[in-house]
Amino acid sequence: MVQIQHTGAATRASETPTPAPGGLSPRRENLVKQLILERLSETLEISELARACSLSRSHFSRAFKCSTGLSPQDWIRQQRIARAKQLIRETDLSLTQISLECGFCDQAYFCHIFTRSEGINPFAWRGQQLAARPSRRGERHLCYVERPGAQ
Template structure:
């Protein structure tokens, strides 16, 4: 006990972990993530997500990033890429069909975002995954 008190006495007060504040409530975070995932194939506006949480756009964006570590747009993009990877791996859909299923405006945009995210284009990724099976 005395050792613990000595250790705490030597620890600067500023080093204590601070509770995270400013994020979305667990209910709002769950709600908005569910909304995003249900409508991943559609165009999603941050304003619409903020409205679903009854928050202003700027407050929602800050709170979402505080809760998830990513901006709403980055989180949506990551979910679209994750879904695309599942579709590439487990279906025979064309890359054009996959891009539309995942909410990208066209195949070129999908290929650009996928390559930027994964370091390889989706066609090459599909070849690598299929070869690995």
């Protein structure tokens, strides 16, 4: 009987998530995350994010970390790296263009943060991604040399 009641309570709790004690409400958390993602290429001030949630800067920072497990700066950095990885995989943009598109002040800082996060520099990471891509049927690789008369 106790087992059944415990299971029922766990099911109800997962259906209606409650904010972590001291954290942001789900509405505020979604609002600020959306704001960050929409403006990822721009300079984002924590005070501006706090204002959007109608909280002081310090209260917002504590509540955000309580809700996400990361400080606002770390969460923003993580999202910028994720966006950079997507652009590296899916586009031919230069690393300078990618760094600016993702809100880093310059390529050197982007490379430093990317390497610290991923353990490999973005140029080498791009090379790994290109090498891991499945080749399309009939596509020739740069290292392939066709000899005249060979079949």
